[in-house]
Amino acid sequence: MTVIKNIVICGSGCGEAENGPVTKSNTENGTEYKVYPIRWLVLAIFVLYSASNAMQWIQYSIIQDTVVKYYGVSDLAVYWTSMVYMLVYIPLIFPASYLLDKTNLRVTTLIGSFGNCAGAWLKVMSVRQDLFWLSFLGQTVLAFAQVFVLSIPPRLAAVWFGADQVSSACSIGVFGNQLGVAVGFLITPMIVRAQGSIEQIGEDFKFLFYLVAGITTLLFVLIVLFFKAAPPTPPSSAAEKCAAMDSNFLQSLRKLATNWNYLLLLISYGLNVGVSYAIATLLNELVLRYYPGANEDAGRIGLVIVVAGMLGSLVCGIFIDKTHRFKETTLTVYAASAVGMLIFTFTLDCGYIGVVYFSSIFLGFFMTGYLPVGFEFASEVTYPEPEGTTSGLLNAGSQVFGIILTLLFEWLLGKFGDRWANLSMFILLAVGTVITAVIKSDLRRQAAEKKT
Numbered sequence: 001m002t003v004i005k006n007i008v009i010c011g012s013g014c015g016e017a018e019n020g021p022v023t024k025s026n027t028e029n030g031t032e033y034k035v036y037p038i039r040w041l042v043l044a045i046f047v048l049y050s051a052s053n054a055m056q057w058i059q060y061s062i063i064q065d066t067v068v069k070y071y072g073v074s075d076l077a078v079y080w081t082s083m084v085y086m087l088v089y090i091p092l093i094f095p096a097s098y099l100l101d102k103t104n105l106r107v108t109t110l111i112g113s114f115g116n117c118a119g120a121w122l123k124v125m126s127v128r129q130d131l132f133w134l135s136f137l138g139q140t141v142l143a144f145a146q147v148f149v150l151s152i153p154p155r156l157a158a159v160w161f162g163a164d165q166v167s168s169a170c171s172i173g174v175f176g177n178q179l180g181v182a183v184g185f186l187i188t189p190m191i192v193r194a195q196g197s198i199e200q201i202g203e204d205f206k207f208l209f210y211l212v213a214g215i216t217t218l219l220f221v222l223i224v225l226f227f228k229a230a231p232p233t234p235p236s237s238a239a240e241k242c243a244a245m246d247s248n249f250l251q252s253l254r255k256l257a258t259n260w261n262y263l264l265l266l267i268s269y270g271l272n273v274g275v276s277y278a279i280a281t282l283l284n285e286l287v288l289r290y291y292p293g294a295n296e297d298a299g300r301i302g303l304v305i306v307v308a309g310m311l312g313s314l315v316c317g318i319f320i321d322k323t324h325r326f327k328e329t330t331l332t333v334y335a336a337s338a339v340g341m342l343i344f345t346f347t348l349d350c351g352y353i354g355v356v357y358f359s360s361i362f363l364g365f366f367m368t369g370y371l372p373v374g375f376e377f378a379s380e381v382t383y384p385e386p387e388g389t390t391s392g393l394l395n396a397g398s399q400v401f402g403i404i405l406t407l408l409f410e411w412l413l414g415k416f417g418d419r420w421a422n423l424s425m426f427i428l429l430a431v432g433t434v435i436t437a438v439i440k441s442d443l444r445r446q447a448a449e450k451k452t
Contacts, residue, residue, distance in 0.1 A: 035235045038228065039160040043169060045219070045227050046109065046156060047176030050149050052216050053116050054180025056123075056142050057085050059188050059208075060135070062299050064284045066194045070201045071132040075285075076410070081139045082281045083406055086399035088143035089150070096147040097392040101252075104229035105156060112148025115141055117220045120213040127206045129198070150177065151392035154375045162235045164321060171317025171372040178310045178368055181280070185302030194295040252385045256393065261381040264439045266397045269374040271432035272337060274401025275425045276367050278409040280305075286418055287356070290349050297353055304357055305364030312369020317376075326377045327441035333373055334436045336366035338429035345422035383444035 060067050060081040067078045100108045119141035126134035153173025161169040191211075192204040256262050279286075280302060287298035312333070320329055340363035347359040378390045405428070412421035 033162060033235055034231075034233050035160070035162045035165070036231050039169075039231065039235075041226060042160060042228055043156065043172060045222055046152060046173060047179065049109070049113055049116070049219050049223060050152075050173070050176030051180030051183065052120075052212070052219055053112075053142060053146055053149050054177045055184035055187075056120065056139070056180075056212060057146070058082060058181055058184045058280055058302070060139075061281045062185055062188050062284050062302060063192050063194065063295065065288065065295070066192055066201060070198060070205070071129055071135075073132050077132070077136075079281055079406065079410065081136060082277075083403050084136070084139050085143040085146055086277065086402040086406075088140060089147055089399040090396050092144065092147045093151070093392045093396040097151065097386070097389045100148075100151065100155065100392075101386050101389060105152065105159060106227055106229035108148045109152070109223055109227055112145045113216075113220045113223045115145030115148070117213070117216040119145060120209070120216040124206075124209045124213050127202055127209065129202070150395045151389075153372065154379050154391045155386070158379070159230050160235060167320040167372070167376050168314075168317045170376055171313045174313055174372040174375065175310050178306050178313065178371070182303050182306035182310070185299045185306060189296045189299035194293075252389050255385060256382060256390065259382060261439050261442055262378060262390070264435050265374065265378055265381065266394060268334065268432040268435040268439075269378075269394050270397035270401035271428050271435075272334060272367065272370050272374070273398035274405040275341070275429055277398070277402035278405040278425065281406050282409055282413060285413065286348065287353075289418060290351070291353050294353060301356060301360050304360045306368055308361045308364035309368020309371070312365040313372045316369055316373045320373065320376060324443070326373075326380050326443060327439065330370075330373050330377045330439075331433070331436050333366050333370045334429070335433045337363070337370055338426060338433055340364075340366050341422065341426040341429050345419065345426060348418060348422070377439075380443045381439070 060078050064075060064078045067073070067081075068075060096108065099111075119138045122138035122141060123135055126132070126138060153170045153176075156173055157166045157169035188208065191208045193200060196204065283302050284295070284298045287294055287301060291297060316329055316333060320326060323329075340359075344356075344359045344363045347355050350356070374394060375391050378394055382390045405425070409421050409425065412424055
């Protein structure tokens with residue numbers, strides 16, 4: 001965990017005026033740790049902010065054929081509007097993690113939210129057919145903002161929530177990103193009509209971009225007014241110990257680089273998330289291969305994958321909080337993701353799009369539901385290293401895998417067809433399952449709580 005700046009360890013009445021009435025948590029070793037109701041407002045604002053950024057990630061790729069028609073660019077250029085999120089993340093996660101480590105949640109969230117708002121308004125100005133470069137610039141700014149989103153959930157959960165709610169809170173935080181992707185899958189094909197004229201498509205883009213820019217502006221104002229860095233007192237003994245520690249970013253990196261359990265998780269997590277990025281980015285092309293004109297269905301299938309994953313995230317988060325079986329849950333969810341990919345592969349060309357919807361539910365529940373499980377397992381095997389650093393590196397690894405696997409998937413799709421492309425993704429998930437099985441269940445954070 002990381003240093004929590006400006007925390008005052010004080011008496012039972014401290015902070016109540018600012019944060020509302022105190023909800024008491026479990027008593028550990030004679031010390032009564034407190035959680036505050038405002039933690040739910042902080043979490044809710046973050047979820048909406050995360051969603052507003054994620055919904056724009058897939059905004060162009062899910063209507064890839066329409067973007068090619070309107071802007072006159074190549075398929076690959078459209079796919080890069082998605083992959084730029086991954087590319088920008090890789091070099092920027094290190095300074096972003098350092099900033100999160102040395103400041104607090106409020107500072108980094110304000111920076112990210114401002115970038116989120118600025119990127120959305122750049123896209124408002126890019127509706128003209130010769131301004132695809134400006135749209136791409138807007139996506140790049142949004143990718144910069146994403147760096148201050150993806151690694152926040154485990155940190156926010158640890159800073160604000162008690163030991164019996166950390167995994168659930170982390171799952172809800174990740175839920176925000178999934179919610180945004182789901183909304184992007186759903187509303188983009190509904191608003192931007194694939195069969196419309198060039199003028200109609202332009203008007204549709206204008207409406208979509210103004211809508212998103214208005215939402216991101218409102219969320220930036222809410223963050224300025226209501227998003228807080230930390231509660232007055234730590235919510236658990238583990239959080240208290242981390243608050244008292246002096247964190248060294250480079251030293252944390254060195255420790256993580258020699259933690260074999262974490263390095264194995266870094267690879268397996270990257271494979272899982274990289275495959276999900278590849279499927280999401282090329283989903284429109286996959287569906288239209290067998291179901292011509294089903295542009296809205298492609299969006300809805302993406303929605304089904306993500307919504308099922310949101311449910312999977314919540315179920316897994318609650319299960320881990322109740323059982324603390326991190327390794328077993330991670331391995332089971334990973335193996336089920338591989339099975340889901342296999343089912344999706346052999347049902348895609350069945351001729352009944354309803355069957356594709358059902359196979360997507362299974363795939364999404366486990367593959368997308370894996371995200372918070374991996375985060376929390378990483379926090380356990382690396383405690384007391386900062387969650388912002390551990391989750392940031394996990395995300396950086398997944399961005400690298402995401403770019404490589406998206407390009408590989410596109411090449412396999414064009415060269416050998418969807419069957420072999422999808423089977424290749426299944427093989428990678430099977431390899432990831434084996435790697436996960438090798439990871440030792442070294443639950444350091446749980447051990448610290450038990451000692452206390």
